[in-house]
Amino acid sequence: MNNYQFDKPFKTYDEMIELLQSRNMVITNSELTTHWLSDSSYYAVINGYKNYFHPNGNNFTHPVLIEEIYSLAVxxxxxxxxxxxxxxxxxxxxxxxxxxxxxxxxxxxxxxxxxxxxxxxxxxxxxxxxxxxxxxxxxxxxxxxxxxxxxxxxxxxxxxxxxxxxxxxxxxxxxxxxxxxxxxxxxxxxxxxxxxxxxxxxxxxxxxxxxxxxxxxxxxxxxxxxxxxxxxxxxxxxxxxxxxxxxxxxxxxxxxxxxxxxxxxxxxxxxxxxxxxxxxxxxxxxxxxxxxxxxxxxxxxxxxxxxxxxxxxxxxxxxxxxxxxxxxxxxxxxx
Incomplete structure (x- = not known):
């Protein structure tokens, strides 16, 4: 198992933020975003609500503020x-x-x-x-x-x-x-x-x-x-x-x-x-x-x-x- 490549490996909050930025999400406050991810989980907020922003697969077709998707989820x-x-x-x-x-x-x-x-x-x-x-x-x-x-x-x-x-x-x-x-x-x-x-x-x-x-x-x-x-x-x-x-x-x-x-x-x-x-x-x-x-x-x-x-x-x-x-x-x- 040591060499096995999982398709969903563990990611730290910093790595999650980097992933979000790579997918065209705008992070204006990394510390606050870390708190949100800690309280709500990546899956519940991002995967749960991304379709309201017309993504192309996992990527957003235009920049989306983290505050926007979080406000919708809350x-x-x-x-x-x-x-x-x-x-x-x-x-x-x-x-x-x-x-x-x-x-x-x-x-x-x-x-x-x-x-x-x-x-x-x-x-x-x-x-x-x-x-x-x-x-x-x-x-x-x-x-x-x-x-x-x-x-x-x-x-x-x-x-x-x-x-x-x-x-x-x-x-x-x-x-x-x-x-x-x-x-x-x-x-x-x-x-x-x-x-x-x-x-x-x-x-x-x-x-x-x-x-x-x-x-x-x-x-x-x-x-x-x-x-x-x-x-x-x-x-x-x-x-x-x-x-x-x-x-x-x-x-x-x-x-x-x-x-x-x-x-x-x-x-x-x-x-x-x-x-x-x-x-x-x-x-x-x-x-x-x-x-x-x-x-x-x-x-x-x-x-x-x-x-x-x-x-x-x-x-x-x-x-x-x-x-x-x-x-x-x-x-x-x-x-």
């Missing part, structure tokens, strides 16, 4: 953190509502030691409590298996506390061990009347019928799951990598056509940051919605007025300015 990261915090709020709300309606209708007990049993009528994971669908049993078995693994490995403090100190494990505690993807599958196997309750108490859009709310909710949750997972792992989210779309009728209706058919056909509101913002406006109420509006407006206004090579950061990231008007509309609404 503000995009700030937007992502705002979205992530709101997604976590929606995730918690979904867990609360699912556990409420299931506990109300089917009880507070489950035999978490017997993961293969789905026939006990006293168990809230009993198969008869859910839709008669081909994936219902597998979903319930996976949930019970996941829960038992959490208990055996003591992965969740609230679950561990209940198991140690109480004679049953209610669903409102058990859901703390489930991921958003698991909760989406859990929601999908609920009976129609139970879904009605959740959709009507989670989707704050009075212009939609209950059935429309259910359609909107499942499309929205799948998009949020992908953004949540990628943001949480420090990855930049490109909408082209996100599966599924928010249906056009919802985007036009819920934005009062401030995003129109032409915008939607260009990809705006499908599964991009705009769609995530719209979803989070609709799936939050009162204090949470107003806090989200205030926080994200501050970030978007910064993006609007910070320009890089003649373009605002909002424009570079493909975020249309009318999203600010849409957020203001929702901020002024009462649930």
């Amino acid at each position: 503000l995009d990261s700030l937007l992502s953190r705002t979205l992530l915090q709101a997604i976590l709020t929606v995730e918690l709300s979904l867990k609360s509502k699912v556990s409420y309606i299931v506990s109300k209708n089917y009880g507070v007990y489950t035999d978490y030691n017997n993961i293969s049993s789905l026939d006990d009528s006293d168990d809230y994971f009993c198969a008869k409590n859910y839709r008669n669908a081909h994936d219902t049993k597998n979903t319930l078995l996976n949930l019970k298996k996941s829960l038992k693994n959490t208990i055996l490995n003591r992965k969740n403090l609230s679950v561990t506390h209940y198991v140690d100190n109480h004679n049953h494990l209610p669903l409102w505690i058990a859901v703390n061990s489930f991921y958003l993807g698991q909760m989406i599958k859990f929601y999908q196997i609920l009976k129609s009347t139970d879904k009605d309750y959740i959709a009507n108490s989670l989707v704050f859009a009075p212009q939609l019928t209950t059935d429309e709310k259910k359609d909107f909710l499942i499309s929205s949750l799948k998009i949020l799951k992908e953004y949540r997972n990628k943001i949480a792992h420090g990855n930049q989210v490109f909408h082209s990598s996100v599966k599924g779309k928010l249906p056009k009728r919802f985007v036009l209706d819920l934005t009062n056509k401030k995003i129109d058919i032409s915008d939607y056909n260009k990809g705006i509101g499908n599964n991009d940051r705009v769609s995530v913002i719209l979803i989070l406006l609709v799936l939050q109420r009162d204090f949470h919605r107003k806090l989200f509006c205030s926080t994200i407006l501050s970030t978007l206004n910064l993006m609007k007025y910070v320009h890089i090579q003649g373009k605002s950061i909002m424009n570079m990231l493909g975020i249309p300015e009318q999203i600010i008007d849409i957020i203001n509309d929702y901020s002024n609404q009462d649930n």
Whole structure:
């Protein structure tokens, strides 16, 4: 191995700076650039955002200031953190509502030691409590298996506390061990009347019928799951990598056509940051919605007025300015 030539050898910060300069990046302050590379990593900032500057391979076709690419990365990261915090709020709300309606209708007990049993009528994971669908049993078995693994490995403090100190494990505690993807599958196997309750108490859009709310909710949750997972792992989210779309009728209706058919056909509101913002406006109420509006407006206004090579950061990231008007509309609404 001593003579082996790695194609990505280790480089010191000084060597990284030399490499950047050789690729037509302008470094005005080497010490500050070293701090940025130390805090954020070369890969996250340079490789993550270079495509916004129309490079030719690894080289920039025209000089790019390190401050420009770093400003773009910082503000995009700030937007992502705002979205992530709101997604976590929606995730918690979904867990609360699912556990409420299931506990109300089917009880507070489950035999978490017997993961293969789905026939006990006293168990809230009993198969008869859910839709008669081909994936219902597998979903319930996976949930019970996941829960038992959490208990055996003591992965969740609230679950561990209940198991140690109480004679049953209610669903409102058990859901703390489930991921958003698991909760989406859990929601999908609920009976129609139970879904009605959740959709009507989670989707704050009075212009939609209950059935429309259910359609909107499942499309929205799948998009949020992908953004949540990628943001949480420090990855930049490109909408082209996100599966599924928010249906056009919802985007036009819920934005009062401030995003129109032409915008939607260009990809705006499908599964991009705009769609995530719209979803989070609709799936939050009162204090949470107003806090989200205030926080994200501050970030978007910064993006609007910070320009890089003649373009605002909002424009570079493909975020249309009318999203600010849409957020203001929702901020002024009462649930």
